[in-house]
Amino acid sequence: xxxxxxxxxxxxxxxxxxxxxxxxxxxxxxxxxxxxxxxxxxxxxxxxxxxxxxxxxxxxxxxxxxxxxxxxxxxxxxxxxxxxxxxxxxxxxxxxxxxxxxxxxxxxxxxxxxxxxxxxxxxxxxxxxxxxxxxxxxxxxxxxxxxxxxxxxxxxxxxxxxxxxxxxxxxxxxxxxxxxxxxxxxxxxxxxxxxxxxxxxxxxxx
Amino acid sequence: xxxxxxxxxxxxxxxxxxxxxxxxxxxxxxxxxxxxxxxxxxxxxxxxxxxxxxxxx
Ligand SMILES: [Zn+2]
Ligand SMILES: [Zn+2]
Numbered sequence: 001x002x003x004x005x006x007x008x009x010x011x012x013x014x015x016x017x018x019x020x021x022x023x024x025x026x027x028x029x030x031x032x033x034x035x036x037x038x039x040x041x042x043x044x045x046x047x048x049x050x051x052x053x054x055x056x057x058x059x060x061x062x063x064x065x066x067x068x069x070x071x072x073x074x075x076x077x078x079x080x081x082x083x084x085x086x087x088x089x090x091x092x093x094x095x096x097x098x099x100x101x102x103x104x105x106x107x108x109x110x111x112x113x114x115x116x117x118x119x120x121x122x123x124x125x126x127x128x129x130x131x132x133x134x135x136x137x138x139x140x141x142x143x144x145x146x147x148x149x150x151x152x153x154x155x156x157x158x159x160x161x162x163x164x165x166x167x168x169x170x171x172x173x174x175x176x177x178x179x180x181x182x183x184x185x186x187x188x189x190x191x192x193x194x195x196x197x198x199x200x201x202x203x204x205x206x
Numbered sequence: 207x208x209x210x211x212x213x214x215x216x217x218x219x220x221x222x223x224x225x226x227x228x229x230x231x232x233x234x235x236x237x238x239x240x241x242x243x244x245x246x247x248x249x250x251x252x253x254x255x256x257x258x259x260x261x262x263x
Contacts, residue, residue, distance in 0.1 A: 035250050062234040062235065062260075063234065065234045065235065066231070066232065066234035069232050069237065122231070139227050139229075139244070139247060139248075140226065140227060142226070142227065142228060142229045142230075143229060144229050144231040154250065155250035155263050156247070156248055156249070156250050157247050157248060157250075158250065158263045159229060159231060159242065159247070159262065159263050160234065160262055160263055161262070161263045
């Protein structure tokens, strides 16, 4: 992902407005929650709520700074959503984090007797609703939760929200690619040999 | 790597952190420890970093 030509076009933003818009980051849902109001830019005539991408950019930068404070092997990503599965696997591969794509086995964070038991220091959830089991367990063990949050999400048990379309194939690839690149940049690693297309779910089975 | 001060009270509501389900984490911006009690987490109560004013979630 080479963002060099984009980075200057919108001042401090990680990538240009146009790139955010073409990835559909701003496309929310027809529902909104009280807690997501501050991240909503406007409502379209068809009732669709649109996300303020300046805030998305800001929160991706905040999350990158935050995650850079952790040992990457102690960062765990989850996505029961199909389109989030490849993005989290590539995120893990590119940053040294761990990923659980697909079904989250109950007790993964709370039951040391399970073979899949893990002890992360921070959880990244693709959708706090779809990934509510993992979020609940993170809450029980007292680790912070970063979550991609759409206009219809409630921020219960989320400690750092990234407002974004968390349903689209393209938007999930885009956000996770940008977050991975920014996380590495925060650690002083400027080489990032992945393109957004590397993060995008194809027809393969995970 | 994740050094957080052992602060004893919730950053938002100041309740003592005794009930399980609370968390402590470094402020994304300045690294100051932020603590959230189980109730503030569940109700998505806003927190403000006491050092730099960063607001979440
Ligand atoms: Zn509290
Ligand atoms: Zn701070």
